[in-house]
Amino acid sequence: MTNRRTHGRSHEIPPKASIKLGPTLEEEVFGEAFNGQVVGRFISYISAYKKLLWVAIAAVLVFTISSIAIPLIVRNVYDDALKDGVEDKAKLGTMVIIFLVAIGFNFVANYLQELIVGRVAERILVDMRRAMYAHLQRVSLSFMDKTEIGKLMSRLQGDVAALQEFLQTAVFAIGDFVLLIGIIGAMIWLDWRLGLMTLAVLPILFIIRIIWLPYARKSFLRARVTSSIVSGSLAENINGIRAVQGLSREYVNYDLFDIRATDNLNAANRASKFGVMMLPIVDTLTGAAMAIIVIVGGFFVLGGTIEVGVMVAFVLFVQRFFDPIRALTMHYNVLQRAMASGERIFEVIDVPVDIQDKPDALDPEEIDGSISFENVTFGYMPNQPILKNINFEVKPGETVALVGPTGSGKTSTTALVHRFYDIWEGSVKVGGHDVRDVTQDSLGRHVSMVLQEPFLFSGTIFENIIYNKEDATREDVVAAAQAVGAHEFIMKLHDGYETPLEQRGGNLSLGQRQLLSFARAIVADAKILVLDEATASIDSYTEMLIQQALARLMEGRTGMVIAHRLATIRGADRIIVLQDGEIIEQGNHDVLMELGGLYSRLYSMNYASFDDIPDELIVQATQADDGMAT
Amino acid sequence: MGVFMRISRMSLKYRWRLIFGMIAIFMASVFQLALPILIGSAVDAASGLDGGNLKIANEMVASSIDATTDRFGEGNNPAKTALIIIAVFLFIASVGRGLSAMIQNYMGESIGQNIGYELRMLYYEKLQRLSFSYHAGIHTGDLITRGIVDVEGVRMFVQTALLRTVFLVVLIGSGMYLMLSEDLVLGLISLSFVPFVAWRATAARLKLRTNWYALQERLSGLTKVMDENLGGIRVVRAFASQDHEMKKFDEASNKTLSLANVQVGIRAKNISLMGVAFMLSMAAVLWVGGLQVIDGELSPGELTQFLAFMSILLQPVRQIGMMINGYARGSATGGRLFAVLDIDPNIQDKPDAKPLEITSGTLEFHNVSFSYEDEHALNGVSFKAEPGHTIGMVGPPGSGKSTIAHLVPRFYDPIEGHITIDGQDIRDVTLDSLRKAVGVVEQDTFLFTASVEHNIAYGDPWAPDDRVEQASKYAQLGDYIERLPGGYNTMVGERGVSLSGGQRQRLSIARSILLKPQLIVFDDSTAAIDAATEQRIRAALTNLTKDRATIIISHRLSSLMHADEILFIEAGKIVERGTHEELLALGGHYNDLYELQIRPSEQSRNSQNEGSDS
Known part of the structure; x- marks a missing residue:
């Protein structure tokens, strides 16, 4: 008795499965972080909403600036209105009014950025899906003959969604970047010595993230790959349910599915370990930065070099300072996924339409039927x-x-x-x-x-x-x-x-x-x-x-x-x-x-x-x- | 609410993770709240000495500084010493906050992942048990969406919303207590945003939930449109109906777009309103607190403490928006998922079901009636199929022949009468043993994207090669497979070699006979196979069928002419029964059908013979 895979019947030996676990899946989710061509093509889709997006970017900037302004106003409250000897209720009133104005800007900008970015992203999702779909209505049947529908569907859905996510994060990433620059600028402007000392923790974070990233990315990727295997396996079972039930394959399939789902569970848990690992690191560094501010800043205040308000502003800034860094490294993942998705989408859109009407093609009302x-x-x-x-x-x-x-x-x-x-x-x-x-x-x-x-x-x-x-x-x-x-x-x-x-x-x-x-x-x-x-x-x-x-x-x-x-x-x-x-x-x-x-x-x-x-x-x-x- | 209760109950199973998560939440809140106090004290310390004395407003910090200096000795400047001590505390509190946040998040995610896994397995298992009638009534795309997108929705809910809600409640609650006990007025002012946020959150959650539900349905609709368009692309091309199809697409797509836009609108409104409420109360704190500082009623440090507390709350308040979305999505997707999980499969093992015991392999229908919903399909059908015998069934479409085939492996249950195999009611035996004993070869063959070999061995994945090959040979498919480029390893299915209708049916036959079932039912499964090939299949199977009962349902009389008993079925009733000769002699429906079907081809054969003679 020969068997191409196994000898005998045993549950330790893998049964003849059906979903292929090939390396192709890995290739599919891996992509370069930046692909100029993909971005260029993507921008051509965005350009229809150029004006709206400028408004959105402006809103993001206003939002960021007003966010940076708030600690600065608080600092002024401390130093101009509350300081011993200055104590001035009128000044405090003015400051509060300025604060309210900043809040007003912050509110409007926040609303606009969320609304516009969200809606434009949804719109572009629809546009890209439509472009791909419309193209599929025109491409030659020889292409359709050899292409799996499931694959096209996943491009029409998953990949388009990945690009949508990318657009959303791209706009917010601009805000995060500005926020980071703004905070650094504000800190150095407030007091460059204290600023530089506080910023000294930044390189440490960068180094840690550089070491962390490849491992984390691998684990994230693995989670994604195993998850798409699970999905494929589920879809196949649903489509073939009559064969499954008719041939009593439920138990075998359940076990196979369990193996895949468990694999995915483990991969996902591992990925989340990598994800949460950054939390104490960032917090430790925040703690270090705060300790520096309290000791150095406090001594400066005691020595009269800086006002106490500067120290308060620093503390408020430090609380927000790691958010954009965290967000930016997260965006990197989205970016990477988006590039891979973009390539796959444009691959479909680029399939040549080899059968096209001539420019002067006739459109006869009646023909004789020969x-x-x-x-x-x-x-x-x-x-x-x-x-x-x-x-x-x-x-x-x-x-x-x-x-x-x-x-x-x-x-x-x-x-x-x-x-x-x-x-x-x-x-x-x-x-x-x-x-x-x-x-x-x-x-x-x-x-x-x-x-x-x-x-x-x-x-x-x-x-x-x-x-x-x-x-x-x-x-x-x-x-x-x-x-x-x-x-x-x-x-x-x-x-x-x-x-x-x-x-x-x-x-x-x-x-x-x-x-x-x-x-x-x-x-x-x-x-x-x-x-x-x-x-x-x-x-x-x-x-x-x-x-x-x-x-x-x-x-x-x-x-x-x-x-x-x-x-x-x-x-x-x-x-x-x-x-x-x-x-x-x-x-x-x-x-x-x-x-x-x-x-x-x-x-x-x-x-x-x-x-x-x-x-x-x-x-x-x-x-x-x-x-x-x- | 039922949905949340169920999800929460599921998470209770992960008791230890929940307990650790809760402890971590508690710790995180403690550390989190220590930060503003420490920062406030640092401001006080930096503000210098007041007549040689430190004026740190917070007594707890002040006393712990004293305790530390008592032990380690005071430096030359008590303010500087205090600053250093506060800095160390700050660092410790930050590290503590980070660690407990890590544990809390990991526990949340891990519970989420596990619940996701559980739901996925439950869903999978349920789908496998749901009867044909359920599957026939629901679009496969819809089921797939539920299994993928909706499970993900619930998982995200558990992961991001469930534990975090507790965290937020603990954090805001204990913060409230601290602030209110510190300064009632200022505390109330700094918390004034909470009721507003709570109100917005509840309102938005309700709106978002209905929206999510509708959106999910629309997305299923869109998927259906796209899937059918691509599947039926030849029809689309043949009718040059691209415009029509684009219109269908646009309609479905615009519906999802407008719902998505509504969702974006709700979200934008809420996020910005919650943000502004928060900042307004911060402005109020600044003003009222500032006045108090000027009046000397409050230390700058205390004010800083309030502000720092608020800035720590900023992030969680932002997250409330996300969490509401998670709640809304969780209840919508969970609802859709539980709707499937709650269906009671109408066909399942009885609690005391025993495995089927085959003694001879005799199948008997005793006065069986069946109806689909309200249509009568079978009415008082009785027959007996003995081992070695073949029963043929013929009749107009919709007469109930296939229903009979589907009743044997209990794809459906009769509403009246009963079916026995070797005297055992098939409802009293386990489904698994029953379906292993009964092989139904269906008319439509589903090919899995896999090799020919795996497709044939689908029902017995451990079957050795020679059995797979033998089954293929019996089904008259062996030669064809051997000529394929990869032989038995050639991929078939969507991305593989495409098989003709006849080849698919032969594959289906090979699939079933590989399992050597005790009872074989051919449910019109040779329609696309040529009569001559069918005869060869039947000849090859004589050895297999000689001690087994066989039921052949066919439109083609030549397929069942030689059966030991032929049943002519019409409108769910057996109207004629007997051997071929008896039925012809009867001169009824069967005879009419014979006249219609066999005569012309015999005539044509005769006329053609005449032709060749001449």
Whole structure:
């Protein structure tokens, strides 16, 4: 008995898990602290709110200055109004009024900075998310095909939030920096000797933080990585809950999840140890600074070198002096995270949109419904053409069935009609226009598509059928549902057309979902219909409904169908047989049977669908073909 | 309030950490409050000697200075000596404050982390036990958000708000006592901001809580919109409905934005109002206290003490804003989380449940009825599946066939009648043993982002390779897997190789037969598999199924024609039963279906044979 991972069954041996714990995660959260490009790009998003942000920065400065002013005013109270001999109630009154003015400024500035920074940050969050989302609506499908949705979602959510946090802290960091400079300046201005002596503790703090930072960062990072592993593991379990329960995997998963959650707990606890470690250090240094002020400052006061108010101001300053330093080192973490997030966001935004409307693209109101492929060569990867020199024409109103083994290029052919991808050579024409000469929107209007797997959105049945055709009426929707034979089952539902669908239409059967996607295509009312028939066999009743619906759908339209059902294939005006990206046979059923080529051999194997024929048989069939040719 | 009570009760479990945290809070307050007193005394000492005597107003400081000088001897200048002594005290108090703050914070965070861990595990466990009907009714994105964002919200609440509230109450409370006993008027003035802050805090908390709740819901909505857009990107492209999708997005996004803006507004208003209230009382202290100093009723040191006390309170007062947010978020997120945790899974082990004992492996439905909410799905269904026998089930969609499949492993419970395996009611045995004995192959196959091997071995992660390979071969998937670039280690799922519908179903079959369940239910699980391949799968499984009961639900008659008994189900009732031949002879629904399905393809075969003959 061999096992790629273990021998035997034991809980000490890790079970076959599913979430990958790769090093990629670490790379993802690590980033440089500063990336000029990212910051530059980010600023371009901010620039729309430049004026507001200037106001915010001004507010931050006013707030900081008024915060610094308060201890200075207190000092003046002591030295000008309260000192022995000076004692002056009028002066005290003036000082208090100045104090009140400072408070007024402080209040307004505080309100403005919180409000503006908060709102601009929220706004930019929305803007960036929107930019990324809008871009994803335009990028090529080849990009979407190979990108995991979960990853895109985490960029749309987590990474954008990290940048929002960054903007918030960036503005406040300016305030903290000014505060620090201001406090240092004020202390030196009040008394430079005492100031310098008090500031002597600063380098110590810096040195400690420099030693501390790499360890702390590593522990913070570890906490974050383990936390995203936990999240991934949870998400996977929720998505696969039916498989989990059906296969009784709950206990194994619970244990695996426990390992990850415990790992995260330990990492988080370790990180918080590093975090709280700074508290006594900062307080010790504050204590040292205060002791210096009391001894040195006190002696100066006794010696008459400084006034007692200066000493009071110093003590008040020292209380606030470490806050900005602490905040600034915290900002460093945020900065680092933001850079990594920014890179990931711009990576998405920078994915080139390779399919774009020409500046002078046409937007024809009406087209005649013809499709033609002229010498079309196309592939997804360089030097690996999927379609080779394809030529065919579909006349308006004609229905053509595309037939061929898996990988023969049927799906690619249909995708090209809609210009999901751009071809390498030749031209694809719809209604006589090269698809590259018309707008993509007009293609969307004139070409309807029904995909193999019907995708439904959350919302009511009505909303799903009407989809983006907002000018359609309720009657149109009902008529479409009646045409495809969906009306009956819809009316049996609780709220009829207003019945909300569960996720992906989970409360409907596959056949019913298909009928809805047909109805959606009818409402869209395009001249050309491209349809990828579902392979899965459904019950005969629905099957019959679907066949009827298909016929209704094709009425008065040009149809291009990737056909799997014999009935559909035989019902087509013409059959195009594809193999390895080439058209090998064309004609209606009888003609092709007569011909005795691949089609007739595949047909005679009596498989319900050409797609699931075992490879060996295909090979046999095609070899027979080759044999005939030679 | 219930939410806070529950969270607080959870934290009681960490008794020692709480006790240490509380002690640290107490210590921190003592040290914290010592600071202004010491600073005030330092000002007094620095103000010099009054007729050769130190005039330190605070008696405690004065007497401890005396005590120290008694022991260590007085220097040449008592004021300088006093300053040095005060400086040492200040240093000690600062270090003490830092240490106790460290302990307090660490205890808070650690309790928070532990509660977060606990909630996460509880949530995970609950989700695993909640029945299919619950999961069907809720969007997965919503559940994920709760498990990640809401747990985080509660954790942050415990970490930042719970212990800190106690700290603040102790600090402000004992500060109040000290200040009021020092000077009633000045004490009242310097504390005049407290009621205002308390009032704002309560008002803001209520507003923020509803806001947080709404925001969290909106965010779930936005997630749903984005997730579906990306998942259905081909539909979006096919209908060129980018504009429509952007509109949906903007709608959802703007809703969250306006709620977030409201939140920012509330926060900005409160933070600044609380700040100004605090500083106004500081101004009042300065004025009233200043007048008293001028009148000689107060020493400058005492005034400094009040001011220093207030500046120490500045930071905590600022934190109140943050804490309110934490409270609001904690109750909103905790509420959402507990809503899930409180659901009683309607399907669970009875307290005295025993493991299922398989003697022969006979499944029996006794007059079983079932309904989803108010729709009747099954009505008085009875049948018996014996080992080695195959039961086929066919019928129109929505007739209740899948419901039968789901009742066997107790994904749902019948409302009437009962189901037994070897005479034991399945509600009396443990779920785990039942589900291990019953293998349901579902129509939809969920692929985990993992290797093919891990996906197949999902139900038995310790299965040796040869068993995994054998199961794949039986399911007619082995050849395909071996041709994959990485063989069994090829990644499938979202970021791996994509499998066709038929391949996914074959994988699902391999998954189930790997477990060698005593009872196998194929719930329309071969729909995307070609009939011929299906026949080969069935042939490969003969060995496995020869002493096991098999139930085959299918639309395709060729899949179940050879069953020992075929049940034709319509509207939740068995309307016809018998072997294929018997049912054809009956000339009822089954016969009609046969006419509809088998005849055409036989005809086509015949016509094609004719064609090839000619």
